[in-house]
Amino acid sequence: MKPSSGRTGTRYENKQHGSAAFPYAVYRSLIPDGMRSYPLHWHNEMEITYILDGSCIISVNKTPLRAQPGDIILILPNQLHSIDRDGRQHAEYYTIVFDLCLLGQDSPSDACFQKYLRPYLEGSAMLPLKLTSDHADYLSLKDSITDLLELETRENAMPGKELFIKARLFAILSILEPCRQNTASGDSGCATLVQIQKMKALLQFISANYMHPLTLQEAAAFCGYSTSYFMKFFKSFTSATFIEYLNRCRLEKAEELLRATDLTVLEISEQAGFENHSYFIRIFKRQYGITPRKYRLLHREPISMPDLLSER
Numbered sequence: 001m002k003p004s005s006g007r008t009g010t011r012y013e014n015k016q017h018g019s020a021a022f023p024y025a026v027y028r029s030l031i032p033d034g035m036r037s038y039p040l041h042w043h044n045e046m047e048i049t050y051i052l053d054g055s056c057i058i059s060v061n062k063t064p065l066r067a068q069p070g071d072i073i074l075i076l077p078n079q080l081h082s083i084d085r086d087g088r089q090h091a092e093y094y095t096i097v098f099d100l101c102l103l104g105q106d107s108p109s110d111a112c113f114q115k116y117l118r119p120y121l122e123g124s125a126m127l128p129l130k131l132t133s134d135h136a137d138y139l140s141l142k143d144s145i146t147d148l149l150e151l152e153t154r155e156n157a158m159p160g161k162e163l164f165i166k167a168r169l170f171a172i173l174s175i176l177e178p179c180r181q182n183t184a185s186g187d188s189g190c191a192t193l194v195q196i197q198k199m200k201a202l203l204q205f206i207s208a209n210y211m212h213p214l215t216l217q218e219a220a221a222f223c224g225y226s227t228s229y230f231m232k233f234f235k236s237f238t239s240a241t242f243i244e245y246l247n248r249c250r251l252e253k254a255e256e257l258l259r260a261t262d263l264t265v266l267e268i269s270e271q272a273g274f275e276n277h278s279y280f281i282r283i284f285k286r287q288y289g290i291t292p293r294k295y296r297l298l299h300r301e302p303i304s305m306p307d308l309l310s311e312r
Contacts, residue, residue, distance in 0.1 A: 011045040023099035024165055031083070031091040036287070038250060040082040040203060040238055045097050046126050047075040048172070050145050054091035057084045060129050061196060062236050067093070072131040072141060074119050074176070080196055080237065103169060111252050116173065118200045119182070123193070126181050137175050144171045198223055199237050210249040210275040216242050237297065250274060251287055258296040265292045 023045065029055070034254070036058065040059070047082060051071045058073050060081045067073055068288045075081050077100065078209050085091070103149070104113030116230055119125035125146065130136055140197040148168050151158065158164060220230035238245050254272040257263055265275055269292075274280035284292050 004030050013041050014045070017045055017099070021027060021076065022162060023102050024169075025098070026095050026149065027095045029083075029091075029093055029095065031085050031089075033090070036085060037248075039245075040080055040199075042078050043097075043202065044121075045099050046077055047073075047081075048096040049073040049075070049143065050094050050096075050142075050149065052092045054116065055089045055197045056088040056091035056093070057086050057239075058082070059084070059237075059239065063129060064239065065130050067091075067130065069296075070133050070142075073139075074127045074129060074131070076123075076127060078121075078123065080199060082238070084239070088254040096145070096148055098169060101168060102174075116177065119180075124183055126183050127176055128179050131179075132253060135240050137178070141172060141175050144168045144175070195233070195237075198231075202234075206246065209251070210246060211271060214246060214273075246273075246276060247283055248287075253279070254284065254292065255288075255295070258292055259299050266297075268292065 098119045249270040257268045269280035
């Protein structure tokens with residue numbers, strides 16, 4: 001049986017949100033019931049997150065934000081971001097993900113796209129990372145977001161649904177326009193463009209090599225940094241040490257293999273990059289609260305007919 005493809009392979013997220021013809025999707029997430037965290041990654045789409053209940057920590061380009069009920073988090077294309085549990089708090093939130101090209105053509109003939117949307121794609125314009133209820137335009141923004149979320153719960157299809165979605169997205173961007181700030185070349189908030197590009201390259205390097213022995217010194221050398229500077233640099237982006245992050249990547253892979261393969265626990269620990277089997281069992285139990293074997297029993301994915309046929 002072939003292992004399913006998970007997000008461990010790359011921190012650049014190339015998942016298709018919605019369809020190629022209409023790249024728009026809404027997701028409901030629960031922490032820690034649905035997932036414990038979503039590691040540092042980036043993608044080409046814009047992301048709007050609305051916190052419904054509880055709290056969580058959302059980091060964007062090195063800036064950690066405590067997101068609480070009613071907060072609106074704005075993440076622009078290609079910004080590095082992650083979501084983590086806030087202590088022992090639970091969280092429920094909705095995320096609207098859409099490609100800005102849904103709202104126009106990235107060509108000289110589309111003046112609206114060139115003036116208002118392209119700056120977000122190329123990083124020459126920024127928006128506030130978090131908007132709270134005390135913001136002047138909060139209620140108008142919340143109304144448009146709520147309209148989009150409620151659309152997902154309708155039992156009957158709405159005539160002109162796609163037009164409604166695009167109208168609300170245009171309304172959201174129009175409301176946000178007074179908040180837009182132009183950025184100097186190389187400025188992306190608290191992290192410089194050089195730092196962000198180096199971090200993206202490092203994440204790709206880790207994703208390609210986590211299954212092999214990988215040391216702190218090797219990661220620092222990849223970035224061209226001293227070990228001491230690298231440790232500070234890495235933690236400023238991830239809020240974790242290099243080893244903690246590397247173990248998280250390996251545990252994600254192990255979790256994926258436990259769900260979707262017939263490999264033994266020992267084989268899984270080796271494929272995920274753990275050289276010491278006892279250490280793997282110990283940190284897996286620390287992370288998930290149960291042993292890998294019990295996790296498999298609780299979360300095993302059924303083998304589909306194509307999988308059975310491919311095994312013959």
